[in-house]
Amino acid sequence: xxxxxxxxxxxxxxxxxxxxxxxxxxxxxxxxxxxxxxxxxxxxxxxxxxxxxxxxxxxxxxxxxxxxxxxxxxxxxxxxxxxxxxxxxxxxxxxxxxxxxxxxxxxxxxxxxxxxxxxxxxxxxxxxxxxxxxxxxxxxxxxxxxxxxxxxxxxxxxxxxxxxxxxxxxxxxxxxxxxxxxxxxxxxxxxxxxxxxxxxxxxxxxxxxxxxxxxxxxxxxxxxxxxxxxxxxxxxxxxxxxxxxxxxxxxxxxxxxxxxxxxxxxxxxxxxxxxxxxxxxxxxxxxxxxxxxxxxxxxxxxxxxxxxxxxxxxxxxxxxxxxxxxxxxxxx
Amino acid sequence: xxxxxxxxxxxxxxxxxxxxxxxxxxxxxxxxxxxxxxxxxxxxxxxxxxxxxxxxxxxxxxxxxxxxxxxxxxxxxxxxxxxxxxxxxxxxxxxxxxxxxxxxxxxxxxxxxxxxxxxxxxxxxxxxxxxxxxxxxxxxxxxxxxxxxxxxxxxxxxxxxxxxxxxxxxxxxxxxxxxxxxxxxxxxxxxxxxxxxxxxxxxxxxxxxxxxxxxxxxxxxxxxxxxxxxxxxxxxxxxxxxxxxxxxxxxxxxxxxxxxxxxxxxxxxxxxxxxxxxxxxxxxxxxxxxxxxxxxxxxxxxxxxxxxxxxxxxxxxxxxxxxxxxxxxxxx
Numbered sequence: 001x002x003x004x005x006x007x008x009x010x011x012x013x014x015x016x017x018x019x020x021x022x023x024x025x026x027x028x029x030x031x032x033x034x035x036x037x038x039x040x041x042x043x044x045x046x047x048x049x050x051x052x053x054x055x056x057x058x059x060x061x062x063x064x065x066x067x068x069x070x071x072x073x074x075x076x077x078x079x080x081x082x083x084x085x086x087x088x089x090x091x092x093x094x095x096x097x098x099x100x101x102x103x104x105x106x107x108x109x110x111x112x113x114x115x116x117x118x119x120x121x122x123x124x125x126x127x128x129x130x131x132x133x134x135x136x137x138x139x140x141x142x143x144x145x146x147x148x149x150x151x152x153x154x155x156x157x158x159x160x161x162x163x164x165x166x167x168x169x170x171x172x173x174x175x176x177x178x179x180x181x182x183x184x185x186x187x188x189x190x191x192x193x194x195x196x197x198x199x200x201x202x203x204x205x206x207x208x209x210x211x212x213x214x215x216x217x218x219x220x221x222x223x224x225x226x227x228x229x230x231x232x233x234x235x236x237x238x239x240x241x242x243x244x245x246x247x248x249x250x251x252x253x254x255x256x257x258x259x260x261x262x263x264x265x266x267x268x269x270x271x272x273x274x275x276x277x278x279x280x281x282x283x284x285x286x287x288x289x290x291x292x293x294x295x296x297x298x299x300x301x302x303x304x305x306x307x308x309x310x311x312x313x314x315x316x317x318x319x320x321x322x323x324x325x326x327x328x329x330x331x332x
Numbered sequence: 333x334x335x336x337x338x339x340x341x342x343x344x345x346x347x348x349x350x351x352x353x354x355x356x357x358x359x360x361x362x363x364x365x366x367x368x369x370x371x372x373x374x375x376x377x378x379x380x381x382x383x384x385x386x387x388x389x390x391x392x393x394x395x396x397x398x399x400x401x402x403x404x405x406x407x408x409x410x411x412x413x414x415x416x417x418x419x420x421x422x423x424x425x426x427x428x429x430x431x432x433x434x435x436x437x438x439x440x441x442x443x444x445x446x447x448x449x450x451x452x453x454x455x456x457x458x459x460x461x462x463x464x465x466x467x468x469x470x471x472x473x474x475x476x477x478x479x480x481x482x483x484x485x486x487x488x489x490x491x492x493x494x495x496x497x498x499x500x501x502x503x504x505x506x507x508x509x510x511x512x513x514x515x516x517x518x519x520x521x522x523x524x525x526x527x528x529x530x531x532x533x534x535x536x537x538x539x540x541x542x543x544x545x546x547x548x549x550x551x552x553x554x555x556x557x558x559x560x561x562x563x564x565x566x567x568x569x570x571x572x573x574x575x576x577x578x579x580x581x582x583x584x585x586x587x588x589x590x591x592x593x594x595x596x597x598x599x600x601x602x603x604x605x606x607x608x609x610x611x612x613x614x615x616x617x618x619x620x621x622x623x624x625x626x627x628x629x630x631x632x633x634x635x636x637x638x639x640x641x642x643x644x645x646x647x648x649x650x651x652x653x654x655x656x657x658x659x660x661x662x663x664x
Contacts, residue, residue, distance in 0.1 A: 002412055002431030004505065012508050015431060019409045077351045079639070079647045080334055092535045093528070094556045099334030099347060148645075150638030158637025167639070173336065175643030176344050196425070203424045224426045277642025298641060305490025306482030307411070307499070309630060310609025311507030313480075315411045 003319075005225035009184040009196055010177075013313055014225045020317040024230055024268055024326040027301040031271040032154035034162040036112040041163035043068070043110035050074045053104065054133060056126050070127055071107045072134060078103035079169055086143055086172050100143055102170040106130055107163065115153075115164050117262035124255035125248075127166070131278070132251065134168060135244040139283045144170045146178060146282050149243075154273025157300040166276075174282050181279060182291060189290035197292030198239050200224075210320050212327045213260060216253030220261050222320035222327070229302060229318035230269060230327065234261060234295040241288040243280040258295070261327075265299060268330035273300040335651075337557035341516040341528055342509075345645055346557045352649040356562055356600055356658040359633040363603040364486035366494045368444040373495035375400070375442035382406045385436060386465060388458050402459055403439045404466055410435035411501055418475055418504050432475055434502040438462055439495065447485075447496050449594035456587035457580075459498070463610070464583065466500060467576040471615045476502045478510060478614050481575075486605025489632040498608075506614050513611060514623060521622035529624035530571050532556075542652050544659045545592060548585030552593050554652035554659070561634060561650035562601060562659065566593060566627040573620040575612040590627070593659075597631060600662035605632040 003016045040048040046064045054072040061067025074082075080101025088097045108127045109119055116124050131149050138144055151166040152159040174182075188196040204210050204221050212220040212232060220234045234257060236250065246254070265272065280293040308314050335348045372380040378396045386404040393399025406414075412433025420429045440459045441451055448456050463481050470476055483498040484491040506514075520528040536542050536553050544552040544564060552566045566589060568582065578586070597604065612625040640646050 001416065002410075004429040004431055006427040008425050008427070013505055015411050017411050017431075019411070019413075078334075079347050079349050079351070081351075084333065091556075092539075093340050093531055095338040095340070097336040099336050099349075146643075148639060148643050150642050152637040156635070158635040169639055169643075171643075171645065173345055175645045177642065177644035180644075199425055207424075224423075275638035275641055277638050279642065296642065303488070303490040304636065305484045306607035306609050307480060307501055309607055310482050310509065310611065310628065311478075311480050311501075311503075312509035312512075313503065313507045 007223070007225040008200065009188070010180045011184060012225065012227075014227055015313060015315045016319050017315050017317050018319075020315070022229070022317045024318060024323055027229065027269060027272070029269065029272040029299070029301055030154075030156060032162070032273050033271070034112055036162075039112055039161070039163050041107045041161060041165060042112050046071075050076055054130060056130070066110070068110060069123060070109065070130055072130055073105050073107065075103040075105050075167065080171065097172065100172050102138055102141075102144070102168070104134060104168050106134075106166045106168070108166065109164055112163050115262070117259060117266050119259070121252065121255045121259055124259050125252045128251040128255055129248065131166075131168065132244050132246065135280075135283075138170050139244070141170075143172050144283060146171050146174045147280075148175065149278040151274075151276045153275070154300065157273035157275050159273075178279060178282065182282075185290040185292075195239055195290055195292050197235055197294065201235060201237060210324045212264070212324050213257070215260065216256045217250060218254055218257035220257065220327075222324035224320065226316055226320050226323070227314035228298045229316055230265070230299045230323045231320075232261065232265075232297045232323075232327070234258060234297065235292060236294075239289075239292055241281040241285070241291040241293060243278055243293045245287070254295075261297070264327050264330040265297070268326050269299050269301070274298060275300065339555070339557040340532065341520070342512045343516060344557065344559075346559055347645060347647045348651050349647050349649050350651075352647070354561070354649045356650060356655055359561065359601060359604070361601065361604040361631070361633055362486075362488060364494070364605050365603070366444050368494075371444055371493070371495050373439045373493060373497060374444050378403075381439075382408055386462060388462070398442070400442060401455060402441065402462055404462055405437050405439065407435040407437050407499065412503065429504065432504050434470055434473075434476070434500070436466060436500050438466075438498045438500070440498065441496055444495050447594070449591060449598050451591070453584065453587045453591055456591050457584045460583040460587055461580065463498075463500065464576050464578065467612075467615075470500075470502050471576070473502075475504050476615060478503050478506045479612075480507065481610040483606075483608045485607070486632065489605035489607050491605075510611065510614065514614075517622040517624075527571050527622055527624050529567055529626065533567060533569060542656045544596070544656050545589070547592065548588045549582060550586055550589035552589065552659075554656035556652065558648055558652050558655070559646035560630045561648055562597070562631045562655045563648075563652075564593065564597075564629045564655075564659070566590060566629065567624060568626075571621075571624055573613040573617070573623040573625060575610055575625045577619070586627075593629070596659050596662040597629070600658050601631050601633070606630060607632065
């Protein structure tokens with residue numbers, strides 16, 4: 001019998017479809033295997049990208065040359081631009097605003113064939129520290145309300161370049177999905193005076209069935225009502241609303257945990273294309289008791305079709321308990 | 333300069349990205365070209381599908397044999413099942429319900445190589461009348477709250493079979509996207525005492541720039557804040573909240589208009605994969621002054637990636653004014 005499940009934060013229902021029941025190992029996505037031909041993100045091609053904003057560099061190595069471990073650059077084809085004032089205008093009943101914001105790329109390593117799953121924990125931590133540094137810097141810009149850090153890995157997950165990289169887009173508006181998480185978690189907090197994600201972590205740890213791994217202050221869970229097969233959330237076990245408030249030790253913990261999770265995922269799902277998205281509190285909200293930052297990871301295993309686009313309901317053929325069991329067993 | 337635009341009904345913002353600016357003709361999706369090998373939906377294979385629920389048949393031809401123009405059958409791998417009672421249960425802070433509902437397939441023609449773009453207006457009208465008849469029948473089931481009629485055309489749009497077909501899924505819950513449209517349009521109605529879609533139609537007709545076509549009581553528009561390149565809405569010009577209240581003449585008008593639109597789209601975008609989704613009022617809401625049923629059509633031209641999944645913000649590289657101009661010029 002199929003089952004309907006409701007996300008306790010945003011109230012979105014999903015269908016866990018047993019008729020179409022599949023095991024995590026049934027999916028055979030095209031494995032992501034970089035080939036490296038004329039890559040503009042590789043070491044030695046620094047002059048082919050816009051000038052770097054930030055980089056991890058060997059002492060003395062000049063900007064925009066070799067000698068780096070990671071580089072942050074503006075996106076050459078930005079979705080939003082840093083220049084200009086916000087100018088809301090109307091067109092009859094419609095509202096528009098010019099596209100002020102920022103769009104940056106974090107090149108995670110000079111090595112085309114490496115990835116966050118194969119880099120050392122120190123190198124992954126450096127990438128996470130770069131995310132933090134960019135968020136803290138962009139936060140000074142009062143026009144910006146939110147920063148989404150995300151990753152597209154593999155063509156099927158929307159990556160246009162195969163060299164390991166992640167991105168951030170800063171927006172002058174709080175995105176609707178974050179607004180929904182904020183509203184849902186505020187409502188829960190009002191009733192219970194507890195953070196809903198803290199409660200989820202507590203309940204899931206006790207039950208164990210949807211826990212994938214726990215280490216270094218972080219827990220990886222298969223959410224109760226996942227939209228996608230093997231969707232995973234990584235959360236700090238201690239309450240914290242803003243990613244950028246994390247200290248170096250916490251980000252080192254996340255680096256260990258994330259590397260471990262990605263190796264499990266790559267083993268079980270055979271190097272799948274995937275996305276990750278960092279959900280954190282809006283830039284100017286201060287510390288929130290009801291919001292808990294987390295990283296959402298979605299391997300790209302199925303196609304989203306008319307039913308999902310038309311309803312916002314997702315059909316997921318893999319119960320999260322099975323996904324968690326497979327990923328838990330898939331030792332890193 | 334990129335531009336942010338807000339959907340006036342649900343408040344979702346999109347980025348119209350000029351940096352990545354593309355014309356509709358720049359996209360080269362894999363054209364959908366049916367090949368027909370061992371198709372279970374073709375004439376002569378009626379015994380390979382579950383028994384038909386409804387069919388357009390030559391007088392005297394027996395059910396589940398040849399002699400049909402369209403057939404409605406239960407989906408062999410239903411996302412939801414008709415059997416059983418709704419039993420909401422809790423698991424700590426989580427909510428679940430057993431997956432009661434219905435999942436049917438409308439085989440639109442016995443001809444594997446035909447489509448709603450090539451069938452006669454009468455044959456398309458018969459398919460639309462079949463949608464109406466199934467909705468009216470399923471509406472008698474008090475457990476069901478909503479029916480989403482939709483189509484996946486082409487593998488990239490999520491179709492697993494290439495034979496021309498559409499589907500409907502009846503759910504015991506009103507989907508979140510419909511809830512959002514209902515809430516947004518009710519709020520608008522409360523302020524203005526007018527239907528927001530009636531206002532959109534009025535404004536767009538006056539401006540003209542986003543109108544693709546108008547005929548037979550229907551208008552095809554490129555919405556002001558489209559999520560996807562060449563996204564199109566087809567709306568009845570006269571206010572009506574429930575699709576199933578349409579009379580035969582109205583559905584004939586829709587058949588003409590939809591066929592015309594699909595031929596334009598196929599010409600301009602070269603037979604792209606696409607989805608359509610019918611947004612109509614919930615089954616038991618009666619006639620609503622604030623809701624206006626409409627068909628949303630999305631050609632599958634781009635990949636949805638981490639930014640969209642993480643934020644609910646969509647980046648659309650084609651301004652709807654350009655999409656409308658191209659589709660308007662692409663004579664059917």
